[in-house]
Every structure is written in structure tokens, then in C-alpha cells.
Amino acid sequence: MKIIEAKVIVSCPGRNFVTLKIVTDQGIYGIGDATLNGREKAVVSYLEDYLVPALIGRDPQQIEDIWQFFYRGAYWRRGPVGMTALAAIDVALWDIKAKAANMPLYQLLGGRSRDRILAYTHANGKDLESTLEAVAKAKAKGYKAIRVQSGIPGIAKTYGVSTSQKNYEPADSDLPSTEVWSTEKYLNFVPELFAAVRKEFGNEIHLLHDVHHRLTPIEAARLGKDLEPYRLFWMEDAVPAENQESFKLIRHHTTTPIAVGEVFNSIHDCRELIQNQLIDYIRTTIVHAGGISHVRRIADFASLFNVRTGFHGATDLSPVCMGAALHFDYWVPNFGIQEHMAHNELTEQVFSHAYEFKDGFFTPGEAPGHGVDIDEALAAKYPYQRACLPVNRLEDGTLWHW
Ligand code: CS2
Numbered sequence: 001m002k003i004i005e006a007k008v009i010v011s012c013p014g015r016n017f018v019t020l021k022i023v024t025d026q027g028i029y030g031i032g033d034a035t036l037n038g039r040e041k042a043v044v045s046y047l048e049d050y051l052v053p054a055l056i057g058r059d060p061q062q063i064e065d066i067w068q069f070f071y072r073g074a075y076w077r078r079g080p081v082g083m084t085a086l087a088a089i090d091v092a093l094w095d096i097k098a099k100a101a102n103m104p105l106y107q108l109l110g111g112r113s114r115d116r117i118l119a120y121t122h123a124n125g126k127d128l129e130s131t132l133e134a135v136a137k138a139k140a141k142g143y144k145a146i147r148v149q150s151g152i153p154g155i156a157k158t159y160g161v162s163t164s165q166k167n168y169e170p171a172d173s174d175l176p177s178t179e180v181w182s183t184e185k186y187l188n189f190v191p192e193l194f195a196a197v198r199k200e201f202g203n204e205i206h207l208l209h210d211v212h213h214r215l216t217p218i219e220a221a222r223l224g225k226d227l228e229p230y231r232l233f234w235m236e237d238a239v240p241a242e243n244q245e246s247f248k249l250i251r252h253h254t255t256t257p258i259a260v261g262e263v264f265n266s267i268h269d270c271r272e273l274i275q276n277q278l279i280d281y282i283r284t285t286i287v288h289a290g291g292i293s294h295v296r297r298i299a300d301f302a303s304l305f306n307v308r309t310g311f312h313g314a315t316d317l318s319p320v321c322m323g324a325a326l327h328f329d330y331w332v333p334n335f336g337i338q339e340h341m342a343h344n345e346l347t348e349q350v351f352s353h354a355y356e357f358k359d360g361f362f363t364p365g366e367a368p369g370h371g372v373d374i375d376e377a378l379a380a381k382y383p384y385q386r387a388c389l390p391v392n393r394l395e396d397g398t399l400w401h402w
């Protein structure tokens, strides 16, 4: 079997997505997600100018050798752009291999380890009252796990809170918009938020929260302690995770479970966190961490240290990534939970998928491959529109973590 074509499809059905389609001489093709929110064109160039020319003519069955060629052979290893480009190739090749074997991808990985895949969704509101309403809506849709984010009294606009009726979309302007942040106001409010959610909805539902990289380790330790009475499923991205060592301080002070990793792109970003059991869930995703071949290594390593998977699944990860992730979730022994922010109607039209949601859980579907496809003609109707993620400043103007 030979790769005869690999094309990069950029489309913006309400938000930008980059999709790689690899076509073989036997008519089988595979697709991979290559979307990096706010940096899409960088991945397009990395693929079109450097990786795709070296892909043509290769045997698509040699998934591992191709992975090593583009990782070890890159010289400039790791990083979100290169590892997202590599991930797209990897997922497309796994899609081809499973289609050639006429089996759903999870069977190729080792078969299913569970009957269904627990998912969590987002509930957010501009204030406490509207956030409680959003939690009620998510619960009514059948979710058993809900991420709760709220506007913070005294802060005009903050991460995770939609400013319209549409789903929250952080890449909201051509150039970075500026948000203002106050750790004090946040730390004063969040325990009150979760006290209100638990009072309203009881202890049955899993509650998650995304701090989004904004605290120092001791502040994160304090928040973790303050949230212990509300028994969160996890506290996510409490601190910027370049300094893996700093998680020792958080771990020392609180039993609130810790999740991190959506911005990681290789096992080296999380090795210390995992082997020292400083986290409970690893969130590296198939689209940003080198694809199925590399995330499988991360998950297997994590299984040695009681760390479970909790893949990132925001709307800026396309249905192709969601499909591949759900096949992986179906198989992986140390599965934790899968994030699911519903894509908009247009995206659902551009990307058909075999995965299904029912009563709080997903199943990946039985179609050969990962079960997701792209309607190229429809995708072509929605041209790319640059959209960048915001920046964040403290109230005194200091540039802070977004
Ligand atoms: C968030 C994302 O879903 C999450 O956990 O961290 O919304 C994240 O902000 C976006 O994916 C960034 O593009």
C-alpha cells in the first residue's frame, strides 16, 4: 500500500479546524485533526511545507516508523506545532489501518475495556444564579459529570464563561483581546460557588473545575483545601505546569484530585508529575501530543502510577479528535473521563461521526476506522478566519497567565 496524496483542509464552520486527509493507492483514506487553537496556520505550513512532501510514496502501514521518522528525524523535537502536525499524520494512518482491517479502531488497540465512556460537559454562567441554571440544563441533558465555571464578582469577563447564548469559544478576536484577573476575588468566590452547587444538586453528580493556569502553588493548595468539602472530581490546571516540581506543594496540602496536561505535547512534559504521583488525571490529547502512538505511551506509563486519562475535549478539538479519543477511551485500561464540549451545528454538518452520546456516556461506534469523516465540499464553504486566544492581565496591568 502506498500514500499517493496528503491534503490539508482548513475550514471555519463557526470556528477554525485543520484536517489532514491521507489517500492511499488502494482507495482507502484516513483523516487526522491538526487543529491548534489560535495557531492553525503554523500547523498548516509545518504539514504542507515539511511533512507532507516526505510522506508521499511511503507505506501507510508503517505507522511507528513514520512516527519515528517525523519525531527523531525532525531534529527540532516536541512543541505544540510539530506534535500537532505529527498527531494528524498518526491518527490518519491509524484510521487507514483500521479501515484496511475492516474494524473499528478500538479493536486494533486491543478491544474495549468498558461498555461505555463517561463524559463531562461544561456549565457556565455570568453569575452564581445563571451558573446554577446552566448546571441544571447540563444535568437535564443526562450528564453525570459537569465542569462548573462562573463569572467572578468584581471581574468583568473571565475564562470559561460564554458572553452569548452560544457555547463558550475563547478564540474570540482577530488579535488577542485582553481579560482582567484578580486571584483574590477568584479565591474568595469559588468555594462559595461550589457550596451553592452542592446545596442545589447534592453529592451524586461529579463536579469539575478548571483554574486555567492562574494560581501559584500555595494559592492552588489553599483552593484545593477550601474545595475539599465539595468533593470535586478534579481541580484542573491549577498552576502553569512548566514547573512540574511545584505540584509537590499542592499535593502536600490537599486531597482534591488534580488534573493537568491539555497544553502538554509529549511524555517529557508530564513524566515527573506521573512518576511522583503528583497528579490524578493526565489530560494530554491525541491531537496535541503526537497522536495515538504517543498518547498510548503516556497512558501506559501513567497506569504504573495510578494516574488515569482525562482527555481534553473542547470545541477547538475537532470531531476527528473526538472520534479518535473515544476509540482510545473505549480501550485504555486506566480510563478516567472524557471532556465533551458540544460542537456547533455547522461543525456537525461538516464532520460526520459514528460516535454517540446517551445518558451521560459515549460509545465510539462500530464503523471501520475512527468513524469520523469530513465533507470537503461543505468544508470549502467556510474559509479560515484568524482568531486568537485572549491575554490576561492583573488589575495592576501585569501580564498574567490566561
Ligand atoms: C479548556 C479549554 O476545555 C478546557 O479544559 O482549558 O477551553 C481551553 O481553554 C481551550 O481549549 C483553548 O483553546
Ligand code: MG
Binding pocket: 210, 212, 236, 237, 262
Ligand atoms: Mg482546561
